[in-house]
Amino acid sequence: MRLRFVVVSGGKCKFGVQCRFYSKHTPMSTEEVVAEKECDDLIGKFEKNVITTAQMKAIRKKTYPLPRSKAFVQEYNKTHTEQERIAFIDEHIGAIAAKERKRIDWENKLFLAPLTTVGNLPFRVVCKRFGVDITCGEMAMASNLLQGQKSELALLKKHTLEDVFGVQICGNRVDMLTKCTEMINKEAEVDFIDLNCGCPIDLVYRSGAGSALLNRHNKLSATLLGMSQVSDVPVTVKIRTGVVDKKWNMHKYINNLHNCGAEIVTVHGRSRQQRYSRSADWGYIRKCVEENKDAHVVGNGDILSFEDVVDHRRNGSVSSFMVARGALIKPWIFTEIKEERHWDISSSERFSMLKDFVSEGLQHWGSDTHGVETTRRFLLEWLSFTYRYIPVGLLERLPQRINERPPRYFGRDDLETLMASPAGEDWVKISEMLLGPVGKGFQFVPKHKANSYATTVQ
Numbered sequence: 001m002r003l004r005f006v007v008v009s010g011g012k013c014k015f016g017v018q019c020r021f022y023s024k025h026t027p028m029s030t031e032e033v034v035a036e037k038e039c040d041d042l043i044g045k046f047e048k049n050v051i052t053t054a055q056m057k058a059i060r061k062k063t064y065p066l067p068r069s070k071a072f073v074q075e076y077n078k079t080h081t082e083q084e085r086i087a088f089i090d091e092h093i094g095a096i097a098a099k100e101r102k103r104i105d106w107e108n109k110l111f112l113a114p115l116t117t118v119g120n121l122p123f124r125v126v127c128k129r130f131g132v133d134i135t136c137g138e139m140a141m142a143s144n145l146l147q148g149q150k151s152e153l154a155l156l157k158k159h160t161l162e163d164v165f166g167v168q169i170c171g172n173r174v175d176m177l178t179k180c181t182e183m184i185n186k187e188a189e190v191d192f193i194d195l196n197c198g199c200p201i202d203l204v205y206r207s208g209a210g211s212a213l214l215n216r217h218n219k220l221s222a223t224l225l226g227m228s229q230v231s232d233v234p235v236t237v238k239i240r241t242g243v244v245d246k247k248w249n250m251h252k253y254i255n256n257l258h259n260c261g262a263e264i265v266t267v268h269g270r271s272r273q274q275r276y277s278r279s280a281d282w283g284y285i286r287k288c289v290e291e292n293k294d295a296h297v298v299g300n301g302d303i304l305s306f307e308d309v310v311d312h313r314r315n316g317s318v319s320s321f322m323v324a325r326g327a328l329i330k331p332w333i334f335t336e337i338k339e340e341r342h343w344d345i346s347s348s349e350r351f352s353m354l355k356d357f358v359s360e361g362l363q364h365w366g367s368d369t370h371g372v373e374t375t376r377r378f379l380l381e382w383l384s385f386t387y388r389y390i391p392v393g394l395l396e397r398l399p400q401r402i403n404e405r406p407p408r409y410f411g412r413d414d415l416e417t418l419m420a421s422p423a424g425e426d427w428v429k430i431s432e433m434l435l436g437p438v439g440k441g442f443q444f445v446p447k448h449k450a451n452s453y454a455t456t457v458q
Helices: 036-043 053-060 067-076 082-098 121-129 142-146 150-156 174-187 202-206 210-215 217-230 254-259 282-290 306-314 325-329 333-339 347-365 369-386 414-419 424-435
Strands: 003-005 033-035 110-112 135-141 165-170 192-197 235-240 262-268 296-300 321-323
Touching: 053 150, 067 082, 067 174, 067 217, 082 217, 110 135, 110 333, 121 135, 121 347, 121 369, 135 142, 135 150, 142 150, 142 165, 142 174, 165 174, 174 192, 174 217, 192 210, 192 217, 192 262, 202 210, 210 217, 210 235, 217 235, 217 254, 254 262, 262 282, 282 296, 306 333, 321 333, 325 333, 325 369, 347 369, 347 414, 347 424, 369 424, 414 424
Parallel strands: 110 321, 135 165, 165 192, 192 235, 235 262, 262 296, 296 321
Antiparallel strands: 003 033
């Protein structure tokens, strides 16, 4: 049996002499060398939804049993025309409404959006400690999950602090998404499964997934029916206002999405073409709520202060909110919203927050060289958003708006000035303060671009 070194007294380090911080460990004795299974049990105290090698192998070889999906897909495949598919949807809506599943209170909740790359487990733990109610994992591609890809299955993991946790899947076929939902329902400890219908990335859109589903209403309805039929937990969906800018039509279909099994519909107040530029249209989100009284609508877009939430609640749009970039810029936004105050957080408090992230990252990805560099990479991705925060004590007026870009400024101390820098080399300096020096020739370019506008729809 392959063995790992584990510091049993701490119960966290599984890398022993390979650990970059080995000199800081307590002296290890032979009794502290434990088998791999015992090590995994220790890790399991903090993380759930770890897919075993045997399960991965069954998924890859397509021997994993999915009986509910098989029955639904066989019936769906008998339909060949649009009229037959509409009749199929109408026939199954009643069965979905009668299905018993786990109940969740969605009212007056704060959601952390599924954030590709930056919405990893350590970041979600940081947000949980700042008071977020409901968390969701990064978008996972259904095709990769069904191929048993280890990196994609890792996106299903959750921390024990995440008491209401969901996973988001993205795909372009009814059978694929239905099978993926059943597999997650059987193997992962989740509270809901979300369907991505908002991803604007060209590669995803051109494959017919993400926001491309907004143009395929019958296909989207059939997908939600299939997912709801094979899942014992609630199914939700995240959408945009539409595909083409200012040609928005999703308010006409939200009740239908609800009837097909979506317990909540999260509306991001931008179109696919608009991506992340300009301001989210909360007037349109209000219209979606007013014209779809049967559905529970969650609002999403440009929330960066408690005043944004107070205004939207006062205007009668929604009661629950999903926060995305606002949480990346300032994760303490959830505390601000719940306490209805502006938090003039100090640079030392922000640095302690980064320490917490690094600590969780080393536990999650490991403290060997690979784990440290993985933690550094995700820390740098996050720092490419946090520098946009302007300290409350320096603002001429409150609140800060999410699309505002201030000129370079000096903070109230050197650390605050460093944290405000838009330069990648300064983010690397911050990472070195937490994880040690980088290798010679190290460079960092942010992977995540959340600031683009397509002039034409492709």
